[in-house]
Amino acid sequence: MSSDIKVIKLPADFARWDEPLALILRAFAYMDGLIDPPSSAQRLTGDSLREKARQETGFLAMRDNEVVGCIFAAEHSAHFYVGKLAVEPGLQGKKIGRRLMESVEALARATGKPVLELQARIELTDNQAAFGRLGFIETERTAHPGYNRPTSVTMRKTLS
Template identity: 40%
Template sequence: MSDTSVLRIATALDAPALAATIAASFAQYRGKLVPESGAFRETAEGIAAELARGAGAIVAERNGEMLGCVLVEETEGDLYFGRLSVLPSARGQGLARRLIEAVEGEARRRGLAGVRLGVRIVLTENQRLFASLGYRETSREAHPGFDRPTSINMRKPLG
């Protein structure tokens, strides 16, 4: 057994663990985000379908246990990442940063121009992390049914 975490590309067989990791990682936001995070609607079946249609995921694991993950999808010449998740028991070890760096590496491998993400306006700590990694705000948008922005879009050019 090793105490070293490894990153790898997920397969469809990982869908149940991806859904469980996302649910556990986002649990702290239940009832605190308006509108509620779409992460609570993620299912193993839905993730498997996304992977089958060409989306991807990167996982962080130790000794076969998934500690974190991030979902990715190409959009407008960039790689978009979402559902950045690290289990509460694995936080503080730099896994979120490693997962983001892996996303950037995947975008470079694909020859894409940049990396994009969306983050809720109320999650200022997450915004600070992304800004510290070179992501800059590109726009704000409102979720359906809201007349004020609820989310910030950020992008980091690669090159």
């Protein structure tokens, strides 16, 4: 199934921001009412996603001309922070997310960054397990501002 999917670097002239935005909202919808605080995905707009792409490197998973996955990577001094990994809900489990993550790994290697970092919400143990299968390990638990309990798990992967 994933053989008909192509992963591409987000083009600089990309103009169809409604598509990855809608994808992210669909992929993150199951979190509504499950995580606290709510996902920052709920505050995304086409304009804010465009701005995110100006500041970060994005990749799209495409089936024909349809956006079926995306991921963003923010470059830091010693690592890339991975965020907004989203795969069309009906296509999850078909290694599209893995292929998107591999694109970020290749970017990190090409720029000499030996580490990827991400955060998963404390309640999303399935996500934490999935990232663990991709080689990420938990490094700390943090709280969003205003919370006196951990709300996120920071996970890192050292690239070989």
